[in-house]
Amino acid sequence: MTMPNFSYVRPKSLKETFSHLSAGNARIHAGGTDLLGCLRDGVFTAEKVVSISQLDELKRVERLKDGSIRIGALATVAELTNHELVKEGYPALAQAALEVASPQLRNQGTIGGNLCQKPRCWYYRGEFHCTRKGGTRCFAMAGENQYHCILGGRGCYIVHPSDIAPALVAYGASVEIAGAGETRKIPVEKLFVLPEQGITKETILEPGEVLTAVLLPPAEEGFHSSYRKVRARGSWDFALAGVALALHFHEGRVAGARIVLSGAAPIPWRCPDSEKIITGQSLDDDIIARAAAAAMRQARPMQHNEYKIELFKGLIAEELAAYKRS
Numbered sequence: 001m002t003m004p005n006f007s008y009v010r011p012k013s014l015k016e017t018f019s020h021l022s023a024g025n026a027r028i029h030a031g032g033t034d035l036l037g038c039l040r041d042g043v044f045t046a047e048k049v050v051s052i053s054q055l056d057e058l059k060r061v062e063r064l065k066d067g068s069i070r071i072g073a074l075a076t077v078a079e080l081t082n083h084e085l086v087k088e089g090y091p092a093l094a095q096a097a098l099e100v101a102s103p104q105l106r107n108q109g110t111i112g113g114n115l116c117q118k119p120r121c122w123y124y125r126g127e128f129h130c131t132r133k134g135g136t137r138c139f140a141m142a143g144e145n146q147y148h149c150i151l152g153g154r155g156c157y158i159v160h161p162s163d164i165a166p167a168l169v170a171y172g173a174s175v176e177i178a179g180a181g182e183t184r185k186i187p188v189e190k191l192f193v194l195p196e197q198g199i200t201k202e203t204i205l206e207p208g209e210v211l212t213a214v215l216l217p218p219a220e221e222g223f224h225s226s227y228r229k230v231r232a233r234g235s236w237d238f239a240l241a242g243v244a245l246a247l248h249f250h251e252g253r254v255a256g257a258r259i260v261l262s263g264a265a266p267i268p269w270r271c272p273d274s275e276k277i278i279t280g281q282s283l284d285d286d287i288i289a290r291a292a293a294a295a296m297r298q299a300r301p302m303q304h305n306e307y308k309i310e311l312f313k314g315l316i317a318e319e320l321a322a323y324k325r326s
């Protein structure tokens with residue numbers, strides 16, 4: 001496919017950005033690593049591409065007075081891997097960022113773009129008029145579905161492509177969304193949309209809105225976090241399965257837990273039953289095995305992706321075992 005024609009603007013302020021976005025079929029360009037591929041492959045169209053790269057206010061990573069961390073939407077994925085504030089307080093986020101793509105893509109891709117990227121389903125990205133593109137058929141259902149979801153699919157079986165999103169959900173992070181009207185703040189967990197809530201959308205962002213920042217709550221004592229990803233090849237690949245853990249320990253017991261999966265569902269997938277099983281407990285083999293099994297209880301695999309169930313159980317169990325009572 002060849003790149004279609006579009007006009008390209010680089011506004012100097014958010015206000016100017018909103019006015020460009022409100023006119024016709026306009027798309028935001030941050031690092032362009034996902035957007036340009038989508039345009040070239042005809043996944044969607046744009047009459048105008050609005051680059052936000054001149055908006056310095058979206059580039060800052062800073063600690064706020066209340067101890068929380070504000071990461072501007074244009075912070076690059078590479079910055080997240082080595083920024084002191086991230087590495088010190090939010091290791092799962094730094095680890096997740098390091099798992100993203102390749103060094104070149106991490107240098108160019110931004111946190112905002114990573115959260116708003118389009119899914120990687122080969123039917124959606126290919127020349128198939130699938131349900132996510134407004135068609136009537138999900139081609140993965142009877143097709144090559146080895147990389148598709150086992151949880152949360154209905155009418156569309158994508159997996160959410162971001163490694164960063166599950167880590168943010170595990171931390172209880174929020175995003176700031178600005179539009180021509182008021183700015184709103186919502187938990188990252190509520191940013192993403194399941195197919196049954198809107199099959200052609202990935203996020204709740206309305207046309208013309210810009211994700212301006214990610215906000216991480218203050219890191220607390222006794223808090224431990226990690227992100228681990230399994231992929232089909234050694235590097236530069238999306239998750240077959242991944243797990244972000246954020247565990248709060250008090251006197252050797254789990255006082256609070258968030259377990260969030262990547263590669264499992266169309267959105268970063270929380271495991272509330274597993275979280276309940278480990279909360280209040282000190283971790284041993286039995287509790288860990290029960291928690292890992294509970295995470296997969298609702299799984300509905302397709303013809304070629306049943307392997308993911310055991311993969312996730314093993315991955316969750318191994319990650320929790322790092323915190324086992326000795």
Ligand SMILES: Cc1cc2nc3c(=O)[nH]c(=O)nc-3n(C[C@H](O)[C@H](O)[C@H](O)COP(=O)(O)OP(=O)(O)OC[C@H]3O[C@@H](n4cnc5c(N)ncnc54)[C@H](O)[C@@H]3O)c2cc1C
Binds near residue numbers: 073117209
């Ligand atoms: C070969 C390859 C491998 C990859 N592997 C991984 C991987 O393993 N793990 C992973 O997590 N990701 C992976 N990615 C995805 C990559 O991380 C994203 O492409 C990148 O983070 C997107 O950032 P960007 O700034 O380039 O976004 P862009 O391409 O500029 O934008 C992406 C989308 O988000 C929208 N957008 C961008 N910024 C905003 C904003 N601030 N507000 C609202 N909408 C916005 C754009 O309109 C566009 O639709 C891979 C990508 C490629 C090409």
